[in-house]
Amino acid sequence: MNVPLPPTNGGCRTAPVLKERGQREVFCGLTGIIWLHRKMQDAFFLVVGSRTCAHLLQSAAGVMIFAEPRFGTAILEEQDLAGMADAHVELDREVEKLLSRRPDIRQLFLVGSCPSEVIKIDLARAAERLSQVHAPHVRVLNYSGSGIETTFTEGEDACLASMVPVLKNTKERELLVVGALPDVVEDQMVSLLTDMGIGPIRLLPARRIDDTTAVGENTVFALTQPFLGDTHAELERRGARHLAAPFPFGDEGTTAWLRAIATEFGVSEETFEAVTAAPRARARKAIAQAAEALRGKSVFFFPDSQLEIPLARFLTRECGMTAIEVGSPYIHDALHGPDLDLLPAGPQISEGQDVDKQLERARAARPDLTVCGLGLANPLEAEGLSTKWAIELVFTPVHFYEQAGDLAGLFSRPLRRKAVLQMEAAE
Amino acid sequence: MKLTVWTYEGPPHVGAMRVATAMKGLHYVLHAPQGDTYADLLFTMIERRNHRPPVSYTTFQARDLGADTATLFKASCQDAVDRFDPEAIIVGASCTAELIQDDPAGLAETMGLTIPVIPLELPSYSRKENFGADETFYQIVKALAKPQERTARVTCNILGPTALGFRARDDVEELTGLLSEMGIDVNVVAPLNATPSDIARLPAAHFNVLLSPETGEAAARFLDKNHGQPFTKIVPIGVGATRDFIAEVAEITGVIGRPDESRLRMPWWSRSVDSTYLTGKRVFIFGDGTHVAAHARIARDEMGFEVVGIGCYNREMARPIRALAKEYGVEALITDDYLEVEAAIEKLSPEMILGTQMERHIGKRLGIPCAVISAPVHVQDFPARYSPQVGFEGANVLFDTLIHPLVMGLEEHLLTMFRDDFEFHDDAGPSHHGGKAKAKVEEAAAPQAQPQDDNVIWLSDAEKELKKIPFFVRGKARRNTETFAMEKGLHEISLDTLYEAKAHYAR
Numbered sequence: 001m002n003v004p005l006p007p008t009n010g011g012c013r014t015a016p017v018l019k020e021r022g023q024r025e026v027f028c029g030l031t032g033i034i035w036l037h038r039k040m041q042d043a044f045f046l047v048v049g050s051r052t053c054a055h056l057l058q059s060a061a062g063v064m065i066f067a068e069p070r071f072g073t074a075i076l077e078e079q080d081l082a083g084m085a086d087a088h089v090e091l092d093r094e095v096e097k098l099l100s101r102r103p104d105i106r107q108l109f110l111v112g113s114c115p116s117e118v119i120k121i122d123l124a125r126a127a128e129r130l131s132q133v134h135a136p137h138v139r140v141l142n143y144s145g146s147g148i149e150t151t152f153t154e155g156e157d158a159c160l161a162s163m164v165p166v167l168k169n170t171k172e173r174e175l176l177v178v179g180a181l182p183d184v185v186e187d188q189m190v191s192l193l194t195d196m197g198i199g200p201i202r203l204l205p206a207r208r209i210d211d212t213t214a215v216g217e218n219t220v221f222a223l224t225q226p227f228l229g230d231t232h233a234e235l236e237r238r239g240a241r242h243l244a245a246p247f248p249f250g251d252e253g254t255t256a257w258l259r260a261i262a263t264e265f266g267v268s269e270e271t272f273e274a275v276t277a278a279p280r281a282r283a284r285k286a287i288a289q290a291a292e293a294l295r296g297k298s299v300f301f302f303p304d305s306q307l308e309i310p311l312a313r314f315l316t317r318e319c320g321m322t323a324i325e326v327g328s329p330y331i332h333d334a335l336h337g338p339d340l341d342l343l344p345a346g347p348q349i350s351e352g353q354d355v356d357k358q359l360e361r362a363r364a365a366r367p368d369l370t371v372c373g374l375g376l377a378n379p380l381e382a383e384g385l386s387t388k389w390a391i392e393l394v395f396t397p398v399h400f401y402e403q404a405g406d407l408a409g410l411f412s413r414p415l416r417r418k419a420v421l422q423m424e425a426a427e
Numbered sequence: 428m429k430l431t432v433w434t435y436e437g438p439p440h441v442g443a444m445r446v447a448t449a450m451k452g453l454h455y456v457l458h459a460p461q462g463d464t465y466a467d468l469l470f471t472m473i474e475r476r477n478h479r480p481p482v483s484y485t486t487f488q489a490r491d492l493g494a495d496t497a498t499l500f501k502a503s504c505q506d507a508v509d510r511f512d513p514e515a516i517i518v519g520a521s522c523t524a525e526l527i528q529d530d531p532a533g534l535a536e537t538m539g540l541t542i543p544v545i546p547l548e549l550p551s552y553s554r555k556e557n558f559g560a561d562e563t564f565y566q567i568v569k570a571l572a573k574p575q576e577r578t579a580r581v582t583c584n585i586l587g588p589t590a591l592g593f594r595a596r597d598d599v600e601e602l603t604g605l606l607s608e609m610g611i612d613v614n615v616v617a618p619l620n621a622t623p624s625d626i627a628r629l630p631a632a633h634f635n636v637l638l639s640p641e642t643g644e645a646a647a648r649f650l651d652k653n654h655g656q657p658f659t660k661i662v663p664i665g666v667g668a669t670r671d672f673i674a675e676v677a678e679i680t681g682v683i684g685r686p687d688e689s690r691l692r693m694p695w696w697s698r699s700v701d702s703t704y705l706t707g708k709r710v711f712i713f714g715d716g717t718h719v720a721a722h723a724r725i726a727r728d729e730m731g732f733e734v735v736g737i738g739c740y741n742r743e744m745a746r747p748i749r750a751l752a753k754e755y756g757v758e759a760l761i762t763d764d765y766l767e768v769e770a771a772i773e774k775l776s777p778e779m780i781l782g783t784q785m786e787r788h789i790g791k792r793l794g795i796p797c798a799v800i801s802a803p804v805h806v807q808d809f810p811a812r813y814s815p816q817v818g819f820e821g822a823n824v825l826f827d828t829l830i831h832p833l834v835m836g837l838e839e840h841l842l843t844m845f846r847d848d849f850e851f852h853d854d855a856g857p858s859h860h861g862g863k864a865k866a867k868v869e870e871a872a873a874p875q876a877q878p879q880d881d882n883v884i885w886l887s888d889a890e891k892e893l894k895k896i897p898f899f900v901r902g903k904a905r906r907n908t909e910t911f912a913m914e915k916g917l918h919e920i921s922l923d924t925l926y927e928a929k930a931h932y933a934r
Contacts, residue, residue, distance in 0.1 A: 027465055028460070054434045183895060377471065409933060
C-alpha cells in the first residue's frame with residue numbers, strides 16, 4: 001500500500017494559525033469568470049457592477065482574445081443608483097439584447113459585485129424572473145463574485161454552489177467530481193478512474209448544460225480544488241457524501257486522492273497498482289528532474305488561491321523544499337485537513353492577510369522562492385527575491401500525474417532563470 | 428445600465444492611482460473593498476514598476492458594512508502615515524465605498540494629521556480614468572502650490588505625464604532636451620517623479636508646457652488663473668506640431684532658441700522614393716483625443732496617408748475631435764463602446780489603423796495592420812529602448828512606428844503582381860514579421876495525421892490526446908514524442924508513449 005505517511009515530526013493540522021486582518025492583496029471572486037467561461041462553453045457571465053468590475057476582468061484576462069467574449073459587465077450608472085431607473089427593468093432589457101444576439105448561450109449567470117450587493121439589487125429574484133422568460137432555452141442562475149464576500153477562487157466556489165440546487169436528482173450510486181479542470185486534465189482523471197472500473201463519473205461543472213450531472217443521497221463526491229467550501233456544503237445538503245483526501249497535486253497527492261475513491265468503490269489493490277503504476281513512475285521521474293533546482297530551497301506563500309496548503313505539501317514532501325510561511329485566504333478543516341496532516345510541522349500557517357506585515361516577515365526570512373500575486377511579484381524581484389506568480393497556478397494544468405512535472409517546473413523556472421542570466425562583463 | 432465588454436478607461440480612482448504612483452512622497456488612502464487591489468498589477472506588470480503603488484486599501488468586507496467601516500478607514504489612514512511617512516496624502520473612495528458614504532475627507536480631517544490631507548471627490552458612476560487623473564492632479568496642485576517669485580532664468584514646468592501614460596517617460600526626456608536647446612530650463616515635471624514639495628515650487632516657473640491635456644489640463648488652467656502662468660496649447664507630436672510648439676514657446680517667452688534639427692530624419696525618410704507606396708494609404712485613427720489629433724496631422728501632412736475616419740473614446744475631447752473631423756471631411760466617432768469602433772472600422776475597411784491595443788485586436792481579427800499610438804496600454808507599449816513620441820526624435824520614432832505594420836513598398840508590388848500566387852498572396856503578411864505566413868492551400872486538404880517518418884505511427888488515442896494540447900505547443904509536443912519514440916526504437920506512439928516523452932522532456 002502506497003499510503004502517504006504523515007511526517008514524523010507531526011503535521012500542521014493542529015499547528016497554531018496566525019490569523020490576520022488588514023489590507024489584502026488579492027483578486028475578488030469575479031476573476032473566476034476568466035476560466036469558468038472557458039470551461040462552460042454555453043454559458044455567459046453577466047456581472048452587474050461598476051466600471052471597476054469591467055476593468056478588473058479586462059486586466060485579469062490580460063489579453064483580449066475574443067471580440068465578444070462570453071462575459072461582460074452591466075455597468076451601473078448614476079441613474080441606476082439614484083433610483084431614477086428600475087434596476088430590474090434595465091437588467092431585463094440588457095439580458096434580452098444579449099440573448100437575442102447570442103443564441104448559442106444556454107446558461108446565463110448573473111454575477112453580483114460589490115456595488116450590486118451594497119445597493120441590494122436582488123439578483124436571485126432577477127434570475128428567477130429571467131429564467132421564466134427565457135426557459136427552456138436558457139437557464140439563468142445567480143451568484144456573488146463580489147470582493148466584499150469572495151476572495152479570488154471563491155468565485156468559482158460560489159458559481160458551482162449556485163448550480164447544485166438545480167442539478168437533477170438521482171438515486172444512483174455515482175461518483176461526482178467537482179471543480180473546473182482543463183479538459184485534457186479532466187480526461188486523464190476520468191480515464192484513470194474508468195480503468196479502475198469506477199463509474200458512472202459525473203462532473204461539476206459539466207462542459208455543457210445538457211450533460212447529465214445529477215446528485216442524490218447515493219452520490220459520493222470528490223473535490224479537485226481546495227477552494228470549494230460552499231459547494232461542499234451545498235452538496236452535503238443534497239445528501240451527497242464527501243470523500244476527504246489530499247488534493248491531487250504531485251504523485252503523492254494524486255495517489256492519495258485516487259485511493260480515497262478506489263477504496264470507496266472497492267477497487268482491488270492489484271487493479272489500483274495496475275492502473276496507477278506507469279503514470280506514477282512517470283510523475284516521479286518528471287518531478288525529480290524539475291525538483292533538482294528546488295531541493296533544499298525555502299518557500300514562502302502569500303495567500304491567494306487557497307491552493308497554498310496542498311502545494312506546500314507537494315513542494316516540501318516531493319520536491320525537497322522547506323516552507324517558511326504558508327498563507328491561505330481561508331482555511332477549511334474539512335477540505336484542507338488531509339493536506340495539513342501531511343505537511344511537515346515547521347512553517348507558520350497563516351490565514352487572512354495584512355499585506356504590509358506579511359511583507360515584513362518575507363523580507364526578514366528572505367525565502368529562496370516567494371509565491372505571491374502579480375501586484376507583489378516585480379516589487380519583490382526588485383528587492384532580490386525570486387517569485388512565482390500565484391495566478392499561473394490557477395491558469396495552468398497542474399493536477400494529476402501527467403502534470404506533476406509541469407507543476408514542479410512552474411516553481412523551478414524562476415530559480416533556473418535567475419541562475420542562467422549573466423550580465424556581468426566577462427572576466 | 429450599459430453592457431460593456433471591453434473598456435478603454437478604468438474607473439476614476441485608477442486615474443488617481445496613476446497620479447499617486449507617478450509621484451514620490453505621496454500616499455493614497457483608498458476606501459475600497461478587497462479585490463480593488465487588482466489595479467496594483469497594472470503598474471507592477473504592465474509598466475514593470477519595481478515598487479508597489481503607494482496605495483493603502485481599507486479592504487472592507489460584507490460583515491464590516493453593518494458595523495464600522497469609518498473606523499477601518501481611519502485605522503488604515505493612520506497606519507499608512509506611520510508606515511510610509513509621506514509628505515502628503517490623498518484620500519478617496521472607490522466605486523463601492525462611494526455608495527456607503529463614509530466621507531473619507533471628513534474622517535481624515537478629524538484625525539489631526541500634521542501633513543497635508545487632500546480629499547478627492549471622484550464620481551465613479553459618471554466619470555472615468557482620465558477625469559480621475561486630471562482631477563486628482565488638479566486637487567494636489569490646488570492644495571500644495573505656493574505663491575512665489577519666478578526663477579531668474581526662463582523656466583517652465585512640464586504638466587500631465589502620469590504612471591501608465593503612453594510613452595510619458597521618454598516624452599519628458601525628449602521635451603526637456605528640446606526646451607533646453609531653446610534655452611529654457613525645466614523647473615518641475617509633474618506628476619511624474621514629483622514630490623509634494625516639488626508641487627509647491629510649480630509657481631516659480633514662467634509658464635507651463637501641457638504635455639498631456641487628458642491628465643493635466645485642469646491643473647494647467649488653475650495655474651494660469653491663480654499664478655499667472657500661461658500654458659502651451661500645442662502638443663509637439665509630429666514634425667509640424669513640434670515646429671509650431673517651438674514658435675508657441677517663443678511667443679510666450681520671447682526666447683528665440685533654435686533647437687537642433689540635425690537629428691530629424693523623418694522628413695527625408697518620408698520624401699525618399701521608397702516611401703512613395705505610402706501615398707494615399709487609407710488610415711483610420713482612434714485613441715485618446717490628444718494622440719488622435721496629433722496623428723491625424725502626421726498621417727495626412729507628413730506621411731501622405733488619406734485619413735478616412737477619426738475618433739476618440741474620451742468624451743472630454745469630443746468637441747475638438749469633432750471640429751477636426753470636419754476639417755478632414757470625415758465623420759468623428761466619439762464612443763467608448765468597443766463594438767461600435769469595430770463596426771466603424773469594418774465599414775470603412777481602411778488599409779491601416781492607428782489606434783490603441785483595442786484596435787490592434789480589431790485589426791488582427793479583420794486582417795488590417797495596426798500601429799498603436801495611444802493608451803490604453805499594454806506591456807508592449809513600455810519598450811526598453813528610448814522611444815519618445817514628442818519632438819524631433821519622436822517624429823523619427825513615429826515614422827518607424829507607422830510603417831512597421833505595413834507590407835514594404837516593393838513587396839507590396841509583388842503581392843499585387845502575383846495576387847493569386849501560392850506564396851505571394853494577401854494572407855502571407857509582411858516578410859519582416861515572423862510566424863504569420865500561411866500557405867494558401869487549404870489546411871483541411873492535407874490533414875497531417877501521418878508523421879514525416881513513416882516508421883513511427885501514431886495510434887488513434889495518442890493522436891486524439893495530442894489534439895487536446897494547445898495548438899501553440901502541439902507541434903513541439905509532436906516532434907518531441909516522435910524523436911523520443913525513435914530513440915527508444917518504438918514504431919508506434921501510444922498514449923503512454925506520449926506521456927513518457929512528456930516526462931522525459933520535463934524540466
